[in-house]
């Protein structure tokens with residue numbers, strides 16, 4: 351288990367109900383720019399606590415959202431959240447094993463993923479699966495953390511990674527674009543979001559170091575609260591060094 355309860359409580363405290371990744375609801379809206387989810391069937395890869403899946407249905411109009419994740423305790427929490435919001439019929443969750451997706455070809459109008467693909471090492475089979483489950487004309491809309499050439503040897507990046515309990519499999523933007531093309535995506539796009547995420551991260555550091563420090567420590571313990579601050583500072587240094595490159599990935603299944 352990578353996402354234990356103290357960690358998810360701390361992340362949710364910062365980003366909002368059921369959300370484990372930077373930027374919260376505003377970032378989800380930004381990711382979806384130009385794509386209308388009304389009446390659409392959406393697959394969310396790495397749904398975590400399910401907060402984003404609730405937003406995709408309740409705020410962005412998706413007709414059905416299926417969230418998948420590899421951690422059973424997250425799937426359970428996500429199901430409870432959807433039920434609490436009265437969305438259990440439209441927003442469902444499925445525990446999966448890494449690898450082939452348990453869905454028929456052309457099952458979804460949109461495949462969405464926020465800050466989860468970086469946990470999956472083998473990008474080429476992953477992108478092929480994402481394309482396979484999309485209907486012709488359907489969109490892949492993902493946010494992912496990538497890194498620059500040489501980042502694996504960067505002292506700043508290594509210092510940040512050494513503070514984390516999570517395992518990541520980064521790729522470079524040019525490789526991600528090539529992998530999308532090779533998988534067969536039309537209109538492939540990798541958009542560098544480092545400036546926006548630098549700002550988001552700066553605010554996170556200020557928040558964790560300032561007004562909520564004691565409050566978060568009271569919820570998850572001093573060690574976890576300090577570890578979140580230290581991780582946010584390390585991530586800021588990695589972002590500012592240019593080594594860590596948060597990106598949006600987009601592509602479309604050809605019609």
Ligand SMILES: C[S@@+](CC[C@H](N)C(=O)[O-])C[C@H]1O[C@@H](n2cnc3c(N)ncnc32)[C@H](O)[C@@H]1O
Pocket residue numbers: 353368369370371395396397398399400401402418419420421424446447448449463464465466467469470
């Ligand atoms: C940073 S969290 C993001 C969760 C959610 N997307 C959000 O933004 O709140 C990454 C998620 O990816 C999940 N994950 C890791 N490997 C996965 C895999 N092979 N397939 C699906 N989900 C995976 C983790 O369990 C975790 O819930």
